[in-house]
Amino acid sequence: MAKQNTVEQNELGKIRIGISSCLLGQPVRYDGGHKRDRFLTDVFSRFVEYVPVCPEVECGLPVPRESMRLIGDPEQPRLVAPKSGVDHSRRMREWAARRVEELAAENLCGFVFKSNSPSSGLFRVKVYNQSGMAAKVGVGLFARAVVERFPDLPVEEEGRLHDAGLRENFIERVFAFSRWRDLVLGVSRPAPALVEFHARHKLSLMAHRVSAVSALGRLVAQAGERPFGELAQVYVKQFMEALGKVPTPARHTNAMMHALGYFKLDLSADEKREALELIEQYRHGHLPLIVPLTLLHHYARKYRVEYLLRQHYLRPGPPELHLRNHA
Helix, strand or coil: CCCCHHHHHHHHHCEEEEEEHHHHCCCCCCCCCCCCCHHHHHHHHCCCEEEEEHHHHHHCCCCCCCCCCCEECCCCCEECCCCCEEHHHHHHHHHHHHHHHHHHCCCCEEEEECCCCCCCCCCCCHHHHHCCCEEECCHHHHHHHHHHHCCCCCCCCCCCHCCCHHHHHHHHHHHHHHHHHHHHHCCHHHHHHHHHHHHHHHHHHHHHHHHHHHHHHHHHHCCCCHHHHHHHHHHHHHHHHHHHHCHHHHHHHHHHHHHHHHHHHCCCHHHHHHHHHHHHHHHCCCCCCCCHHHHHHHHHHCCCCCCHCCCCCCCCCCCHHHCCCCC
C-alpha cells in the first residue's frame, strides 16, 4: 500500500538521523554536562528517529575528561589534550573509521553535529598552530570521517539550525534524501522511479539551482541505456549538491512564476492578479514564502493541476515544522 503522506510515513518508520549525543541532553561532554537543543528534542524528534553518537565516549574516553583541541595542519590536525599533552588522534581516527562503517547500516538520511567540537564540529572549528594561535579553519575528526564516507548525506550543525533559512534547507534535504531512498533505491523498477522522482522535484530544483533541472534531466534520459547503479550515484550527488544551495527570494519567485504558468487557462483575471501581488510582496520581503505557496497549492487543488499537486516544492515537509514561514 502506498504511503499517503509524510506524517503517516513517519508513523510507519521514522527517518533516521545521526546526531551528537550531547544535543539530546546526554551528559557526555568533557565537563559532564550536555548541550540539549530544544528544537531537535522537542520538535524535529516527532518526525525522525535519532542515532546518537558521542565520539569521545565511544572511543573510550571517560566523563568527565580533559578538554581537547585540534593542533597543526587543518587538513590533518592532531587531537590533543593541551594540559597533559596526550595525543588522541590515532585512537579517534581508528574508532571513527569503524564507526562510520557501522553507520552505513543505519540508513541515515542526515546528521546533526555539535558545533565547535574538535571531534564533531563541521564548520570553522578552531585549529591551533605551534605558537598557540587559533584559526577557525578546521573540521572535527569524526565529522570529517562522516562527510568523507557519506558525501551526499545532508549534514548540519545545531548552531546553524537556529537560522530559519539554514534550518529549512537542512530539513528539506533530509526529506528529499529519504524520498530518494524510498522511491528509487527501494523499488524493483528503479528507472521509472527515477523519472518520477525527478519530475516531482523540478520546482524544488528550480528554486535552488535552476541549471540543475536540465542537467539532471539529461541524466534521467539515460536511465534505460546506462547501468542504473552508476547513473544513480551521479544523479544523487548532483541532486543533493543542488539542494544544498540555499534558495534566494529571486529563485523562489522564478519557481512560483513557473508554477503560475500552469494555470494560464484556468485563473480568472482577479485570481491571477492576487497571485502575482502575493509573489511580488514575498519577493520584496513583505510576506513569508508560505503565503503565495499556499495560494498556489489551493489553485492546484481547485483546478486539479496534477503536475503541481505532485510537486514536493509546494509541500516540502510536515506543516508542524513551519517550513516556508520566514520572510
